Amino acid sequence: MTTTELGMPGSSPRAGTASVPRLPEDADTLTKRDFTSDQEVRWCPGCGDYAILAAVQGFLPELGLKRENIVFVSGIGCSSRFPYYLDTYGMHSIHGRAPAIATGLATSREDLSVWVVTGDGDALSIGGNHLIHALRRNVNLKILLFNNQIYGLTKGQYSPTSHVGAVTKSTPLGSVDQPFNPVSLALGAEATFVARTMDSDRKHLTEVLRQAAEHRGTALVEIYQNCPIFNDGAFDLIKDREQQQARLVHLVDGEPVRLGAEDDRQVLVRTKAGLRFVPEGEAADDGVVVHQVGADDPAQAFAISRLDTPDMTHVPMGVFRSVARPTYDDLVRAQVDSAVEKGGGPATDADLERLIHGRDTWTVA
Amino acid sequence: MSSKSVQQLDRVVIRFAGDSGDGMQLTGDRFTSETAALGNDLSTLPNFPAEIRAPQGTLPGVSSFQLHFADHDVLTPGDAPDVLVAMNPAALKANLRDLPRGATVIVNIDEFTKRNLAKVGYAENPLEDGSLDSWQVHPVALTSITVEALAGFNTLSRKDKERAKNMFALGLLSWMYHRPTTGTELFLKNKFASRPDILEANLAALRAGLNYGETTEAFSVSYEIAPAKMPSGTYRNVTGNIALAYGLVTAAHRARLPLVLGSYPITPASDILHTLSGLKRYGVTTMQCEDEIAGIGAALGASFGGAIGVTTTSGPGVALKSETIGLAVSLELPLVIVDVQRGGPSTGLPTKTEQSDLLQAMFGRNGESPVPIVAPSSPADCFDAAMEAVRIATTYRTPVFLLSDGYLANGSEPWRLPSVKDLPDLRVEFATEPNGVDAKGQPVFHPYLRDETTLARPWAVPGTPGLEHRVGGIEKADVTGNISYDPDNHDRMTRLRAGKVAGIADTMGDLEVDDPSGEAEVLVLGWGSTYGPIAAAVRNVRNTGAKVARAHLRHLNPFPANTGEVLRRYRTVLVPEMNMGQLAMLLRAKYLVDVQSFTQVRGLPFTTVELADAIVGAQTVSDNGGTA
Numbered sequence: 005m006t007t008t009e010l011g012m013p014g015s016s017p018r019a020g021t022a023s024v025p026r027l028p029e030d031a032d033t034l035t036k037r038d039f040t041s042d043q044e045v046r047w048c049p050g051c052g053d054y055a056i057l058a059a060v061q062g063f064l065p066e067l068g069l070k071r072e073n074i075v076f077v078s079g080i081g082c083s084s085r086f087p088y089y090l091d092t093y094g095m096h097s098i099h100g101r102a103p104a105i106a107t108g109l110a111t112s113r114e115d116l117s118v119w120v121v122t123g124d125g126d127a128l129s130i131g132g133n134h135l136i137h138a139l140r141r142n143v144n145l146k147i148l149l150f151n152n153q154i155y156g157l158t159k160g161q162y163s164p165t166s167h168v169g170a171v172t173k174s175t176p177l178g179s180v181d182q183p184f185n186p187v188s189l190a191l192g193a194e195a196t197f198v199a200r201t202m203d204s205d206r207k208h209l210t211e212v213l214r215q216a217a218e219h220r221g222t223a224l225v226e227i228y229q230n231c232p233i234f235n236d237g238a239f240d241l242i243k244d245r246e247q248q249q250a251r252l253v254h255l256v257d258g259e260p261v262r263l264g265a266e267d268d269r270q271v272l273v274r275t276k277a278g279l280r281f282v283p284e285g286e287a288a289d290d291g292v293v294v295h296q297v298g299a300d301d302p303a304q305a306f307a308i309s310r311l312d313t314p315d316m317t318h319v320p321m322g323v324f325r326s327v328a329r330p331t332y333d334d335l336v337r338a339q340v341d342s343a344v345e346k347g348g349g350p351a352t353d354a355d356l357e358r359l360i361h362g363r364d365t366w367t368v369a
Numbered sequence: 370m371s372s373k374s375v376q377q378l379d380r381v382v383i384r385f386a387g388d389s390g391d392g393m394q395l396t397g398d399r400f401t402s403e404t405a406a407l408g409n410d411l412s413t414l415p416n417f418p419a420e421i422r423a424p425q426g427t428l429p430g431v432s433s434f435q436l437h438f439a440d441h442d443v444l445t446p447g448d449a450p451d452v453l454v455a456m457n458p459a460a461l462k463a464n465l466r467d468l469p470r471g472a473t474v475i476v477n478i479d480e481f482t483k484r485n486l487a488k489v490g491y492a493e494n495p496l497e498d499g500s501l502d503s504w505q506v507h508p509v510a511l512t513s514i515t516v517e518a519l520a521g522f523n524t525l526s527r528k529d530k531e532r533a534k535n536m537f538a539l540g541l542l543s544w545m546y547h548r549p550t551t552g553t554e555l556f557l558k559n560k561f562a563s564r565p566d567i568l569e570a571n572l573a574a575l576r577a578g579l580n581y582g583e584t585t586e587a588f589s590v591s592y593e594i595a596p597a598k599m600p601s602g603t604y605r606n607v608t609g610n611i612a613l614a615y616g617l618v619t620a621a622h623r624a625r626l627p628l629v630l631g632s633y634p635i636t637p638a639s640d641i642l643h644t645l646s647g648l649k650r651y652g653v654t655t656m657q658c659e660d661e662i663a664g665i666g667a668a669l670g671a672s673f674g675g676a677i678g679v680t681t682t683s684g685p686g687v688a689l690k691s692e693t694i695g696l697a698v699s700l701e702l703p704l705v706i707v708d709v710q711r712g713g714p715s716t717g718l719p720t721k722t723e724q725s726d727l728l729q730a731m732f733g734r735n736g737e738s739p740v741p742i743v744a745p746s747s748p749a750d751c752f753d754a755a756m757e758a759v760r761i762a763t764t765y766r767t768p769v770f771l772l773s774d775g776y777l778a779n780g781s782e783p784w785r786l787p788s789v790k791d792l793p794d795l796r797v798e799f800a801t802e803p804n805g806v807d808a809k810g811q812p813v814f815h816p817y818l819r820d821e822t823t824l825a826r827p828w829a830v831p832g833t834p835g836l837e838h839r840v841g842g843i844e845k846a847d848v849t850g851n852i853s854y855d856p857d858n859h860d861r862m863t864r865l866r867a868g869k870v871a872g873i874a875d876t877m878g879d880l881e882v883d884d885p886s887g888e889a890e891v892l893v894l895g896w897g898s899t900y901g902p903i904a905a906a907v908r909n910v911r912n913t914g915a916k917v918a919r920a921h922l923r924h925l926n927p928f929p930a931n932t933g934e935v936l937r938r939y940r941t942v943l944v945p946e947m948n949m950g951q952l953a954m955l956l957r958a959k960y961l962v963d964v965q966s967f968t969q970v971r972g973l974p975f976t977t978v979e980l981a982d983a984i985v986g987a988q989t990v991s992d993n994g995g996t997a
Contacts, residue, residue, distance in 0.1 A: 104663035109674045112671040137659035351622060353790050355651070
């Protein structure tokens, strides 16, 4: 097998929406209402999806894009009803396949802002293959993974993010499956942008969406989302105001990885036994872990993602990784465009005839 | 030429057979090109194992290439070879049973060593024990003569020299049948441009083969086959996979839309992926996806965006794509699914042909999910069939199956090249404006408001202002496309989707019957790649004075409007298929006609003789009042 230099664009990072038509400067800005469809929202009362929908509807106008150039593609599951409630173009597809469908759409249409809405079952179980391949290819997609650690639409079976021992309808004696950590998985799959946020923290969620939209390439955003019916309170420990400060690790680029209130601040250090939190005063400067979202090597981001444990003692939130790498769709289009250009522009009837004739013809009079 | 005699023949069938590493497919391809250049009509049948390099010299490793060429219309690759070129004992043993007594066998005696004979179970050397007395055997030391002819090539190893023996064989056969070798020389120059020593060695081996025929006493006769009388025009030789790829590109060109292929490699469809990957200059986007499901998903995503989405695969891949095909039925978006059928079930016979995916294409999905089916009848016809599949997909906003098979995919024939501007205009109109009003009288877009004639829904692509809408796999409310669980609506939508597909018959023409006398009582009805064998068999039967009618289905769903009427016109309808009777089952179910099924699943096309026998048999039954 030989390889070749692609000689293609990608050296100068462009924004995720750089090729999507924007509203004229003098046009009225769109509002949340413009992104709300006329369909009645049918999630269960108290579902975390409502908060995410409101945050997305509230955030989209900020992008300044033409509404008709935004597409939401989803798979199957509670979260995948999302596109019906947004007044953009949308497709509610089949279980697990949204990343594949969105890859075809994003690759063939540079002028679209393509979003995928999926859940822990849809993305990590039946659609696991498509997810990791979208991530490694770095297609210009924004993937919102609603993680409620349970199957909701099929009424309460354990999911690939349910904890070991989880008692559910299909695991009456407790689940024996080791769960995926979606952030670790994405980092291992060569993802260029990986973040985690939470349904109930509108401000944090919006900020993460903003950075994801800005990123050119596949952005995976894990959103912790409460299912009030089948897994209520799954994230209570990190939602509780008193507890969360000691548990949530807010990642800030270029700053030490810290935890806790000001009077009880802990900082992440490197030890022979791996990363661990120590009181800020005890940390030697050279051992302190400084978060670098743009590091080429994802090893440190991966190590930080492993701080997460089922008992939620330490839960990192925010952007784990954000690096520039040429996107699959840009490269595919560039190869086609350059071939068309070298051929003298779009193919004519005569070009087509040359193609089908090939090199070896004969004529019968 | 020399003092040797020249005989005129009207047709010849040659089979090249050797180890999968011996270059038999290449040799066959080159001989085919030379034959095409000479103006003979022809048909080819490559036959090779699924293993890339099976153990050397064994029966499973035998690869062959058969070519039938003539001074008249050729319909099949030929039942039985007149000439077998056997590069080793395995090739002889594997192919001898297909060889009629009296046929010519050219064997490479260098390979007939004790060890090689033992490998394939020959206790005695068949060249010496008299077992080949019924054939005209020409033992030639192909390997050693080639090596000797290349004695001056000091930079090449013995192995490299031996490798050129296929060119020696090609040279010898080119002499025997008066084929011009200039095309092959040009081909070699391109292929080995960066290896001048290998190029010269191959050219020398080719010439040595020609000279050997000319000078040796072993071959006293050479043969001429006059050009065939073919309709005027410019021709090329083409395989089904290439023609199919070109058909898709040309259809997209005529539709003024980009072609987007999502695919996953699978035998025998991969050549379409390879070909389209090289056609970026024509605006073609190809994506080799992570699996079959992603392949069709990417294609469907592209169709949603306004491209012609295509996925290419074989039977096992279709099984994986089924759910997405169902989604496309619900979304009512154009999509072409190319199934190059091979032997099944499961992995089955990856490199062998079969027509056993018809019912899978027809019914292999959950729910009532009708999908139109188009089947090409010959390698060159793959071009037109691909255009027809795109026409149906874009006109009716539906997924369409294009059912090719391994025989069409790799087989080749001369193709009279069309003029692109005379091909059907496939332009489509995207929706650009709202098409309804809401309760408040405001203009709205109804994504499932249908065209009255075609029942197609509007194709409104993202980027079109004011037409923002959502589609999906949950049942749609008629007209608005909103989610609906209403019983009456589901019944209506199911019938609308079925009616839309049934209505395609309005734009595809009647089933044409070839019944020259108008007095036939037996109709032979086929579909897909059995076209050639059936037409050849019918011709043979007619030559005996019998009257027999013939028809061939290009559309399997829906059937042409007059199909039932045609079936009822004949006392006996014989349906030959390379499956267990799938078309016959559909015809019986739909038309209540007691068609007679003739089936075979040997991984190979029907021979003319066995089909002719079946037709004669059906005739006899028909004469006896229709009962067997």
